[in-house]
Amino acid sequence: MVFLSGIQANQLRIYDNPMNNRAIDLFILVDETTSRLTPVQFGQIKITVKNIVTDLQPGSSTPYFGVYFYGSTSSVDTVVPFGSNSATTVSKNVDLKQYTATQLNPSSLSAALDSVNAACHTSCREKISRVTVIFTSSPDLAAEARIRQLEDNFGMTVIIVGIGSGITTSVLQKLASHPTDEYGLPFSSFTELIVSTSLISFLISNVPRVVSVGEQLSLTSTVAGAYYTVQVNTKAFIRTNDTVVTFTTNCIECLVYSSLSKTNPTNANAIATTNPQYFYAPGYTYPVYYFRIPQNTNRFYFSFLGTGMTSVTGIFNVFDMPQMMTF
Structure with missing residues (x-):
């Protein structure tokens, strides 16, 4: 992993940009396709999500969270409806999420992004940084148009987190928001992903509004x-x-x-x-x-x-x- 390699640990200050006013509207999308995800890896992604939301709620901060799983059941699973402002509640709901064998005609990344679109349309706040983070082992280029639509309509910044040896940086950068070398993040393993949680949290919290x-x-x-x-x-x-x-x-x-x-x-x-x-x-x-x-x-x-x-x-x-x- 090379992103943010020049930043020292003591520089990783959450909400370092005072213009963000210690607030963020954050959507987390998790690809749970079981043909590419073992139960252990599923648990590691859940740990990562919980660590991120905990990082993003220090004292006097006002984040809004929404967590969606796709790729296993026929419809997108809204694990945490957008607007939750409690990292503790988010963590409890994510803990309850079960590993599920992939069904016929599973939901897609595009469908998950449609859920983000609908939730942001009704509940995103004014003058707050808006970020969508996608965790996947198989980036879906068919969703590119919907990502660009979120950028155009809501000022959304989309971060693509790719996990696994088969991930190619060029595909991540095709989907990620500009600058793509900063927002398209490849990780070689799920273990590396967990170790790097604080770096991801830092990046999310400092996306300029x-x-x-x-x-x-x-x-x-x-x-x-x-x-x-x-x-x-x-x-x-x-x-x-x-x-x-x-x-x-x-x-x-x-x-x-x-x-x-x-x-x-x-x-x-x-x-x-x-x-x-x-x-x-x-x-x-x-x-x-x-x-x-x-x-x-x-x-x-x-x-x-x-x-x-x-x-x-x-x-x-x-x-x-x-x-x-x-x-």
Whole structure:
């Protein structure tokens, strides 16, 4: 396993991104197809799920969980209906889940994703990071369209966890959300999966929440030295190579970082954006940062370094450069 190999154990802080406000809407999908899963391995996946939900509910956190098993019975088994906010309750329900021989016409990953779609439509919260994690030993490419639909409709980030020697990274990355090298996770065995639970929990908890162009960010306070990170949904706007995303803020001293491939850009993996333009209004000065975004970019990752300033605001906008300015 190579993902997050450069992160030390003492850096694995759950909800490290203060913009997530120690909250997440999490859907866990488990492929329980018994032709590929022994009873022992089934128990190991259950342990992994229980460890993750426990990790994601430290004090003062507000996660919502939903757990669905597919691939054995003819319909998707909703083990934990989405909206449960108790890791203890989730663990008890998962413990009760039994190993079941695969029936004729078993439910599919696509059917499980349809359950996520329906639950998120009615119960997902506003301004909360939304994540679906899929555990499987046989990734189903037929579900790709539904995954993209969840991304488009709900700002969902989909993490694919593949287990077993037959897993190929290229297939995981076909299904995973961007950046696929971060969200398509191969493990050679179920034992390795259990050992790596804390890394998966860390990754889930720090998926930046999605903000839309024109949506105002507003923070009553910031912590000096903390990175505040979001992902900007640009799919509906980036149609040419001559599109510019702007960020206007009242925080003159905040250092700004951006990336198309790093989900949490910091001074360790990105270069601070300097030389903003300034917008002046009576009694106020606002720095405006400009980012030229490649065509067909769906997500743009952005962070600023807190200074301890209170009442920080910011807003993203988009415009196309006039033809005479393009190159």
